[in-house]
Amino acid sequence: MKRILFFFIFIQLSLLLPAKTIIVCSSCEVKTVKNAVSLAKHGDTLLIKKGVYYENEITIDKTLTIIGEGFPIIDANSKSKLFTVIADSVIIKGLHIKNIALSYTEDLSAIRIKKQKYFVVEDNILENIFFGIYIEGCKGGIIRNNKVTAEAVEEFNSGNAIHLWHSKNIKILNNHVEGARDGIYLEFIDSTLVQGNTSTKNIRYGLHFMFSNDNEYRDNTFETNGAGVAVMFSKRILMYGNTFTKNWGTASYGLLLKEIYDAEIHNNTFQENTIGINADGSNRVNISNNNFIQNGWAVKVLGGCYENIYINNNFLNNTFDLSYRGSLNGNSFNGNHWSTYSGYDLDKDGIGDIPYRPVKLFSYIVNMTPEAIVLLRSLFVDLIDFSERVSPVFTPNNLLDERPLMRVIDN
Amino acid sequence: MLKILKYSFYDLIRSRWSYVYLAFYLLLGSVLLFLNNDLSKAVITLMNVIVVLTPLIGTIFGIMYYYSSREFTELLLAQPIKRRNIFLGQYLGVALSLSASLIIGLGIPFVAYGIFYSGAIWDYITLLITATFLTLIFTALAFNIAISTENRIKGFGYAILLWLFMAVIYDGIFLLGLVMFSEYPLENFSLIATLFNPIDLSRILILLKLDISALMGYTGAVFQKFFGTNQGLFISLGVLFVWAITPIWRIVAKSNKKDF
Structure with missing residues (x-):
C-alpha cells in the first residue's frame, strides 16, 4: 500500500513537472513508437492512436506511461522482441502486440521488465508471442486484464505467456492466457497474488510454481492444459476457489504437489482430470471443502x-x-463424502456408521502392477472389487474414512 | 443352405425371445441416452454391458437352438441336402438373427438421438462391430459344444463354463500372472494375452477409442501404439475373424463325420 501511495505521489509530482503527452499516429509528427520513446522525457505520456506500427526492440529507459487508444497494433514481424523496460514505474496499457520472434538462445518477449520497483501492465492484447510478459527481479507491480495468446506446438521451442523470475509482491489479476508452454510461470517468487485468471490450452502447465513461498492463488480457472497446475518446492502456498478442469491425457493431472510444505487447499473444484491431485512429497497440507468430480483418480498419493x-x-x-502408496504416515481421510459409499446411518447423524475404504482393490493392484490396468472395466475386476468391499482382505487396514458423510457437502 | 438359413432365421425372428432380446437393447439404449445425455458416456456403459452380455446370450441361444431343433435336424438329414448346408444354415440363422436384434435394438435409439452428427460415431461403430463379432464367435462355440455333446445338461454346463471362463476366469488368471511376474516387463505379454480372449480384445478395442484410455498410462500407450495404428486394428480384427472362422470350420468338419 505504501508503495502504491508512493507511486501515486510520484505520479502527481511528475505531473507538476512540465510533463507532456506525445501523440503517435501515422499522420502525426511522430510516426513510430520507438521515435516517440527517444523524444520523450522522464514522466511523459505516449498516446498511441489506432493503427499498425511495425517496430522492433524498443528500450524504455525512463519513466513513461504508454497508452494505446483503440488497441493500436505493434507488430514485431516475427523478427525480434519488443518492449524492454529498464526504468521504474512504467505503465503499459491498451496495446495490441503481435508476432514476437522465436529464439533458441534468448527469451525474446513482448514486454520485459528488468529489476524495477514498480510497473503496471494492463488491458493489453498479446498475440502470437514467444514469451509474453516477462518480469525479472522486480519488487512490485501489477499485471492485469491482459489477454495473451500463443500458438505453441512443442515444449522446446515455445515460451511462457506470463513469466516471473526472482520477484516479489506482484499481482497477477484477471488475465487470460492461452496456448503457450506454461500459462503463468513463477520461479523464486514471494508474496504474490494470482487471482481470477483463466489459463487454458497451454501445452505444459496452466500455472507453474517453482521455489516460490508465501504465495496465494485463488479463483482461477485452469482448463485443458497439458498437465494442469504444478506447485513444486514451495512453502506456505494458499490455493482457494480455483477450478481445475479437463486436464486430460496419459501424463496429465489437475494439480501436482511436489515437495510442498504447509499449503492450504480449500474450495477448489477438480473436474474431469486424469488425476485430480497428484501428491508427491507434500507435508502438512490441509485439503478441505474441495469437489472432486468425474476424475480418473481423484487423489493419487505417491511417496513421502x-x-x-x-x-x-x-x-x-x-x-x-x-490411489495410495506406503503406510499412512499421519495422513487422514476422515470426514469426507464419497459417492461410492454404500454404508448406512442408523442414528441419522449424517455420518455413516461403517467406515469407508477409499482404496479399491483394483486401484491397489494397479499401484503394485501398473500393467494390470489393461483389465480396467472387466467383469472380473468388478467382482473382486465388490468382494473386497464386502470383506476387506488385501487393502491396507488403517486407510479408512472413519466418519464418511452421508450427504454431499455444499461447498 | 440359403433355404435352411432362411427357415432358421424366420423361425427365430418369429420367436418371442428375439423380440425380448431386441426390446432389451432398445430399452437399454434409450434409457442410457436419456438418462446420460452424453453419447460418449453412454458408449462406455453400453460397452460394459455388451462385452459381458452378448457372449452369454450368444452361447445360450446357440446351444438352446441346436438342442431344441434336434428332431428337425434329423428330419433334414434324411433329405438329399449336404450336411454342411444344414448346420451352417442353422448356425447362421441363429447368429444373424441375434446380430440383427442387437444392431436394430441399439441402432434405433442412437440414430434417433443423432449419432450421425456426433463425434462418437466411430466409437459407436466399433462397439457394434465388436458386439456382432462376439455374437458370431460365441454362437459358433456353442454350436461346437452342442455337436460334441449328446447329453443336453452336460452341454449346457460346458457352454456356461465356457462363457464364465472367457468373461471372468481368464481375466483372473491373467491378473494373477501379471501380479506374479510384476518384476518383468509385461506390456507384450499383456498384449498377447489380450489377443487370446475375444472378450478382452473387444473391451480393449473399445476402451482405447474412448477418453478413458488416458487412465491407462504407460501400458495404455503401448496398447495405443499397437491398436491405434491401422496395422494393429487390422491384426485385432483379423484375430476376431479367426476366432469366428475356426469354430465355424469345426462345425462343418465335425458335422460331416458325426454319426446321428
Whole structure:
C-alpha cells in the first residue's frame, strides 16, 4: 500500500513537472513508437492512436506511461522482441502486440521488465508471442486484464505467456492466457497474488510454481492444459476457489504437489482430470471443502507424504477415489463424502456408521502392477472389487474414512 | 443352405425371445441416452454391458437352438441336402438373427438421438462391430459344444463354463500372472494375452477409442501404439475373424463325420 501511495505521489509530482503527452499516429509528427520513446522525457505520456506500427526492440529507459487508444497494433514481424523496460514505474496499457520472434538462445518477449520497483501492465492484447510478459527481479507491480495468446506446438521451442523470475509482491489479476508452454510461470517468487485468471490450452502447465513461498492463488480457472497446475518446492502456498478442469491425457493431472510444505487447499473444484491431485512429497497440507468430480483418480498419493488432512471434500463419480502408496504416515481421510459409499446411518447423524475404504482393490493392484490396468472395466475386476468391499482382505487396514458423510457437502 | 438359413432365421425372428432380446437393447439404449445425455458416456456403459452380455446370450441361444431343433435336424438329414448346408444354415440363422436384434435394438435409439452428427460415431461403430463379432464367435462355440455333446445338461454346463471362463476366469488368471511376474516387463505379454480372449480384445478395442484410455498410462500407450495404428486394428480384427472362422470350420468338419 505504501508503495502504491508512493507511486501515486510520484505520479502527481511528475505531473507538476512540465510533463507532456506525445501523440503517435501515422499522420502525426511522430510516426513510430520507438521515435516517440527517444523524444520523450522522464514522466511523459505516449498516446498511441489506432493503427499498425511495425517496430522492433524498443528500450524504455525512463519513466513513461504508454497508452494505446483503440488497441493500436505493434507488430514485431516475427523478427525480434519488443518492449524492454529498464526504468521504474512504467505503465503499459491498451496495446495490441503481435508476432514476437522465436529464439533458441534468448527469451525474446513482448514486454520485459528488468529489476524495477514498480510497473503496471494492463488491458493489453498479446498475440502470437514467444514469451509474453516477462518480469525479472522486480519488487512490485501489477499485471492485469491482459489477454495473451500463443500458438505453441512443442515444449522446446515455445515460451511462457506470463513469466516471473526472482520477484516479489506482484499481482497477477484477471488475465487470460492461452496456448503457450506454461500459462503463468513463477520461479523464486514471494508474496504474490494470482487471482481470477483463466489459463487454458497451454501445452505444459496452466500455472507453474517453482521455489516460490508465501504465495496465494485463488479463483482461477485452469482448463485443458497439458498437465494442469504444478506447485513444486514451495512453502506456505494458499490455493482457494480455483477450478481445475479437463486436464486430460496419459501424463496429465489437475494439480501436482511436489515437495510442498504447509499449503492450504480449500474450495477448489477438480473436474474431469486424469488425476485430480497428484501428491508427491507434500507435508502438512490441509485439503478441505474441495469437489472432486468425474476424475480418473481423484487423489493419487505417491511417496513421502506426511500429515496431510483431507476433510469435508466431495468425491463424486471418480473412476478411482484414491490411489495410495506406503503406510499412512499421519495422513487422514476422515470426514469426507464419497459417492461410492454404500454404508448406512442408523442414528441419522449424517455420518455413516461403517467406515469407508477409499482404496479399491483394483486401484491397489494397479499401484503394485501398473500393467494390470489393461483389465480396467472387466467383469472380473468388478467382482473382486465388490468382494473386497464386502470383506476387506488385501487393502491396507488403517486407510479408512472413519466418519464418511452421508450427504454431499455444499461447498 | 440359403433355404435352411432362411427357415432358421424366420423361425427365430418369429420367436418371442428375439423380440425380448431386441426390446432389451432398445430399452437399454434409450434409457442410457436419456438418462446420460452424453453419447460418449453412454458408449462406455453400453460397452460394459455388451462385452459381458452378448457372449452369454450368444452361447445360450446357440446351444438352446441346436438342442431344441434336434428332431428337425434329423428330419433334414434324411433329405438329399449336404450336411454342411444344414448346420451352417442353422448356425447362421441363429447368429444373424441375434446380430440383427442387437444392431436394430441399439441402432434405433442412437440414430434417433443423432449419432450421425456426433463425434462418437466411430466409437459407436466399433462397439457394434465388436458386439456382432462376439455374437458370431460365441454362437459358433456353442454350436461346437452342442455337436460334441449328446447329453443336453452336460452341454449346457460346458457352454456356461465356457462363457464364465472367457468373461471372468481368464481375466483372473491373467491378473494373477501379471501380479506374479510384476518384476518383468509385461506390456507384450499383456498384449498377447489380450489377443487370446475375444472378450478382452473387444473391451480393449473399445476402451482405447474412448477418453478413458488416458487412465491407462504407460501400458495404455503401448496398447495405443499397437491398436491405434491401422496395422494393429487390422491384426485385432483379423484375430476376431479367426476366432469366428475356426469354430465355424469345426462345425462343418465335425458335422460331416458325426454319426446321428
